[in-house]
Amino acid sequence: MRVAERLEVDQGNGVFTWQWSRQPESEEELKEWQECKDVLSTNGFSVKAVKKSLIVERGTNHPPNFTWCKWVPIKCNITAWRGNLDRLPTRVNLRRRNVDIPSVMCPLCGDYEETVDHLFTAYSVAIRVWSAFNVWCNIPPLFFFEFKDILDSHKLIRNGIQAEKIFYGLVIIACWCIWKGRNDTGF
Ligand SMILES: [Zn+2]
Numbered sequence: 244m245r246v247a248e249r250l251e252v253d254q255g256n257g258v259f260t261w262q263w264s265r266q267p268e269s270e271e272e273l274k275e276w277q278e279c280k281d282v283l284s285t286n287g288f289s290v291k292a293v294k295k296s297l298i299v300e301r302g303t304n305h306p307p308n309f310t311w312c313k314w315v316p317i318k319c320n321i322t323a324w325r326g327n328l329d330r331l332p333t334r335v336n337l338r339r340r341n342v343d344i345p346s347v348m349c350p351l352c353g354d355y356e357e358t359v360d361h362l363f364t365a366y367s368v369a370i371r372v373w374s375a376f377n378v379w380c381n382i383p384p385l386f387f388f389e390f391k392d393i394l395d396s397h398k399l400i401r402n403g404i405q406a407e408k409i410f411y412g413l414v415i416i417a418c419w420c421i422w423k424g425r426n427d428t429g430f
Contacts, residue, residue: 309394312412319419326359326390326418333357350428360389362425369421376417380410393418 309324325331332340334347334357349357351367363369364387377384382400387393397411 310411312408312415314408315412315415316419319415322419322422323394323415326363326422327394329359329390331359331362331422333359333362363390363393363418363421364388366421366425368424372417372421372424376413380413 309327311320311324322331329336334344334350336359337344338347347356349355349361349366355361355365373385373387385396385399387396393414394411396414397407400407400410
């Protein structure tokens with residue numbers, strides 16, 4: 244989708260006419276839209292400015308890099324890497340890509356939208372996976388609120404760099420298990 248297809252510049256006063264395929268609804272979308280409008284009104288339209296504001300925004304929400312874990316299977320690394328970029332096809336992400344799906348709500352609890360953060364930190368199976376994981380690794384309970392908390396959790400391990408690396412790999416495998424479990428249930 245090109246910017247030119249999204250916007251129509253009103254010749255007289257330079258007002259933008261938004262042409263949505265779907266109105267922005269969620270808090271995040273509305274916030275992004277507002278920021279986009281702010282960029283347009285202060286700078287006039289500039290691809291560079293929009294790009295810059297998007298990069299700055301991303302930087303606050305996601306760790307800039309994903310550290311590949313060499314000893315776990317590639318498919319597990321890819322799942323965690325995509326989760327980190329919020330690029331896993333959860334229901335919310337499918338709708339964002341204009342895929343026609345009946346609902347974006349979490350198929351299990353039905354109380355929240357199925358986002359990456361919800362699926363990996365609040366979804367009932369995920370909670371059980373993490374609590375079993377705690378017990379198995381013999382560490383105090385871990386509390387995750389966002390996907391990036393999961394990928395940062397190895398930093399809490401205080402048994403040396405080797406233990407940290409092993410823990411990081413196990414976390415990545417657990418993420419893959421959660422994603423696989425979610426897909427196997429037929430969603
Ligand atoms: Zn749920």
